[in-house]
Amino acid sequence: MSTVLKPSQPEADADQELHVRRYKPLIGAVIENVDLSKPLSESNRQALRQALVDHGVIFFREQTLTPAQHVALARIFGNPIRKNIYLPAVTDFPEIEVIAHSDSTRSGGTDNWHVDVSWQHQPPKATVLHAQEIPEGGGGDTIWSSAAAVYDLLDADLARYFEKLSAVNTFIASPKKGALAELLSGYDIPEGSEENSVEAGLARVRDAAQKYPPIEVPVIKTHPENGRKLVFVNEGHTSHLLGVSKTASQNLLNYLYDLVKTPEVQARFEWRQGDVAIWDNRQVQHYAARDYGSARRRIHRITLEHDGAF
Numbered sequence: 536m537s538t539v540l541k542p543s544q545p546e547a548d549a550d551q552e553l554h555v556r557r558y559k560p561l562i563g564a565v566i567e568n569v570d571l572s573k574p575l576s577e578s579n580r581q582a583l584r585q586a587l588v589d590h591g592v593i594f595f596r597e598q599t600l601t602p603a604q605h606v607a608l609a610r611i612f613g614n615p616i617r618k619n620i621y622l623p624a625v626t627d628f629p630e631i632e633v634i635a636h637s638d639s640t641r642s643g644g645t646d647n648w649h650v651d652v653s654w655q656h657q658p659p660k661a662t663v664l665h666a667q668e669i670p671e672g673g674g675g676d677t678i679w680s681s682a683a684a685v686y687d688l689l690d691a692d693l694a695r696y697f698e699k700l701s702a703v704n705t706f707i708a709s710p711k712k713g714a715l716a717e718l719l720s721g722y723d724i725p726e727g728s729e730e731n732s733v734e735a736g737l738a739r740v741r742d743a744a745q746k747y748p749p750i751e752v753p754v755i756k757t758h759p760e761n762g763r764k765l766v767f768v769n770e771g772h773t774s775h776l777l778g779v780s781k782t783a784s785q786n787l788l789n790y791l792y793d794l795v796k797t798p799e800v801q802a803r804f805e806w807r808q809g810d811v812a813i814w815d816n817r818q819v820q821h822y823a824a825r826d827y828g829s830a831r832r833r834i835h836r837i838t839l840e841h842d843g844a845f
């Protein structure tokens with residue numbers, strides 16, 4: 536008797552046997568045995584979402600992705616938005632911003648620790664980076680610090696005290712000039728162009744200051760998915776604590792910033808071409824090392840919209 540072949544049906548995406556390997560004891564995981572250019576099953580997608588919530592930042596080594604595949608990957612975690620309208624985007628993919636620093640010393644040689652856009656009430660949920668070009672000779676690592684692990688370092692009485700405090704966040708708070716210098720000059724606008732004039736930069740800062748006045752934020756927040764408490768104030772965007780003296784404010788903030796800089800709560804990632812990193816902006820702070828001089832470094836970035844839960 537002959538076998539009747541069924542007409543081919545749209546197959547459910549096959550499971551990949553991916554493996555989540557802890558990267559550092561307190562933060563980060565590397566997702567192994569996965570090819571992100573192939574379709575991911577719903578159970579794979581769920582495993583990736585869970586890994587991000589559990590570890591704060593997840594890495595995938597040496598992935599070959601088209602822009603469309605990068606967007607599809609990002610959509611597993613949320614809705615892409617444009618984070619910085621002054622950055623160039625990939626042709627036909629406005630949600631993929633191109634971060635191309637050809638001079639890492641441009642803004643004073645260092646970054647500062649920050650939570651992306653924590654000077655707005657609804658900061659982005661997460662970010663999905665795909666490395667296109669890595670500086671020859673190394674450098675340009677990104678470092679993440681677990682704000683939940685930082686909270687866990689606090690003595691119980693001190694933690695309770697911080698939980699009662701509020702702070703003010705603003706995009707012009709940075710003690711380093713980098714952030715403001717970038718706003719003033721635009722990121723990748725060629726030197727000497729109209730848009731790179733001091734006047735154009737000042738206008739951008741003036742517009743942003745009007746649109747985004749300083750906001751009040753809690754010093755300690757709770758992650759909406761894993762329930763962990765975390766330190767939300769950050770060196771890049773917090774100007775001061777409310778209800779305490781100026782001296783107390785600066786000293787208490789510096790105490791928290793020192794904890795954020797503790798190596799035990801950090802994951803430092805040395806990029807290779809094709810690497811993907813995804814971080815949960817609600818539970819980690821990050822820092823981009825600007826130690827590659829004038830070597831080229833190019834990253835594609837997709838930022839995911841705040842989802843209402845944080």
Ligand SMILES: [Fe+2]
Pocket residue numbers: 649650651821
């Ligand atoms: Fe950032």
